[in-house]
Each structure stands twice: as C-alpha cells, then as structure tokens.
Amino acid sequence: MAIAYVHEFEFNTFKQLAHHGSVFTGMRMNPVFIAAKNFNNFNTLLYTGPVINQDYSKRSIKTAATVNDSLMYFIPNTKNFVGIENNMDFDNDSFHYYLRPQMKVAIKHNQMIDLLAGIPISNEKSKGNLMTRIIFEL
Numbered sequence: 001m002a003i004a005y006v007h008e009f010e011f012n013t014f015k016q017l018a019h020h021g022s023v024f025t026g027m028r029m030n031p032v033f034i035a036a037k038n039f040n041n042f043n044t045l046l047y048t049g050p051v052i053n054q055d056y057s058k059r060s061i062k063t064a065a066t067v068n069d070s071l072m073y074f075i076p077n078t079k080n081f082v083g084i085e086n087n088m089d090f091d092n093d094s095f096h097y098y099l100r101p102q103m104k105v106a107i108k109h110n111q112m113i114d115l116l117a118g119i120p121i122s123n124e125k126s127k128g129n130l131m132t133r134i135i136f137e138l
Contacts, residue, residue: 117131
C-alpha cells in the first residue's frame with residue numbers, strides 16, 4: 001500500500017498561446033491511495049483518490065474522483081503480461097468508464113513495449129483509443 005501525490009500543469013497549445021499569452025491553462029492536483037497484491041502469477045492494483053482541477057481562465061475549481069483497478073496475469077519466468085484495467089472518473093456532471101485491455105512484451109531484458117486499448121463503456125459518443133508505452137528499466 002502507498003499514498004502518493006500527482007501534480008500536473010496543463011499547457012496551452014501553440015495556436016492558443018498567441019491568443020491567450022499564458023503558457024499554463026490550469027493545474028490538476030491528485031492525492032492517491034494505491035494498494036496492490038500478488039496472487040502467484042496474478043497481480044491486482046487499486047489506484048484511487050480525489051482530483052482537483054483548477055482552470056485559470058475561468059477562475060474555477062472543480063473536484064472529481066478517480067478509481068482505477070487492474071488485474072494482470074504475468075507469464076511465468078518472463079516480464080510479459082496480459083490483463084485488464086478499469087478506469088472510472090466521477091464528477092458532478094458525468095461518469096466516464098474506460099475498459100483497457102493490455103499486454104506487455106519484453107523485447108530485451110530491460111526493454112519492453114506495453115500495448116493498451118481504451119474502450120469507452122459509459123459514453124457512446126466517446127471514441128476508443130490505442131496507446132503504446134515504451135519501457136526502459138535501468
């Protein structure tokens with residue numbers, strides 16, 4: 001188990017920068033609680049906490065919450081896994097739920113590729129997405 005804090009600054013695009021003059025549009029503050037457990041080759045993870053968004057132009061602060069949980073199966077004697085992640089975001093106006101099947105494949109002992117798909121469950125108007133992570137371990 002762990003407690004962490006993620007602080008993000010949100011930037012204007014280059015196109016908007018000329019109109020607004022400010023580099024930053026806001027910031028996001030996210031204290032989180034993390035719990036994980038191994039069950040032989042299965043790993044579980046829970047990542048949850050409040051999200052505080054500050055929008056500089058609107059001079060507003062909105063609060064939300066996030067709950068992300070995952071179940072991964074690690075292939076024995078490898079760094080490879082397949083699994084599923086649930087990403088749920090709650091705020092006053094909406095609920096967003098993405099299902100993220102994923103797999104990580106080791107290319108070398110310290111280089112891996114993680115492939116993820118994002119499937120929107122809660123909103124028919126949301127589009128699915130794909131993401132690739134390149135991982136280097138030192």
